[in-house]
Amino acid sequence: MARHLPQLTLHGLQMDLKQSSSAQDFDTLVEGYLQRMLALQAHGPYHLLGWSLGGNVAQALAARLRARGEAVALLALMDSYPAEAWTAQPQPVYDDALRTLLGVNGDFDTADIGTGALLARLQRAGSPFAGLGADGLERWARESLRQMQLFRRSATQPFDGPMVFYRALRNPPHRPGPEVWAPHVHPALTACVALDCSHDGLSDPLPMAQIGADLARRFEALKR
Template sequence: MVTDYLLQIRTVQPTGPYHLIGSSFGGLLAQAIAARLRDQDEEVALLGVLDAYPGGVGRFVTSEERPPDTGTGPDGADERERAMPADMDAVRMGVDDRLRASMEKVVRNAAAFVPDHTPPPYPGDLLLFVATEDRPAQLPVPEAVDSWRPYIAGDITVHELPVGHYDMFQPEPAARIARAVTAALEVPADV
């Protein structure tokens, strides 16, 4: 997957500097792509990860976590559909069943891949955004941040956001993320 993504990126931009940001499962991909680029002597000027961690990416819902289909609830939605995470609401609304099924399959496949993934070492810095609300009990904020330390040789700059994993792209947290990324991209003027 990393090789394919890297080929797609290099089709658009053959050489660095690269700016990579990924959210949830995409954060693990961004880190792995950044490591591969650095192995190829390319410059990665920014690596940002939004609420993704080695061994787990927030609260991906797998088929094991979803309740069995118990029929249609009072609001017309079946029980499994109502159990989908909040970020899948957009998938339920305004798209056909085939696309929704494909999106759900991607989420389940990513969830199955993550526990066995070991991030490659990355020699640069990491800009890490952590959703602090509704955290999984087994991954409190300090442990979530520390989970990256064995794989990041540079500094880890942490921005805690007082929202849940699936709310990071709501207007207020998204604006905070944008301000932090903009600040990280600013080049200091020579004095």
């Protein structure tokens, strides 16, 4: 994303295992991310971007910042959906967390692969997770799963500021659609941009370039 927004300084908040493992619910988890973000930038306006569960963290941060009286100039979500949209869906399991981590590597062809093969892929040469070792990878995956579970048990809070939603069009039919955000957003301040890719494929070069170009236009508009 930084490649497509060279005029901006981007900060990525990675999962902190110690902070995450001590959180007993999603609100506490978000509070930990909030304190880390405030250490980088004490006051708004803020511009937040997140993909999948990261988008849910970004949305919760935006709602919390607005409750504190801070300005959130833009919230951008990449195919993230509120907790209530998943009520009828199966609960995530350990292999789901492993597949999510593999998605970071751009490795998405994993639907029919078992736990052992998933772990082997994550530890192969060139993987950013290889340096964690078997025990470190286990901790990372277990905590990723726990974050998913905490989110599913949470209640998504409303956000009344500008939001753009990047929707992956090639998702399976059972996946939620952008309409599920209606109770949580300001309709006049919310835009939806459809992309011809799957949820996992949002990080491919073309969708990422399209998202980057759209964000660049929005940042230019904010200057006017």
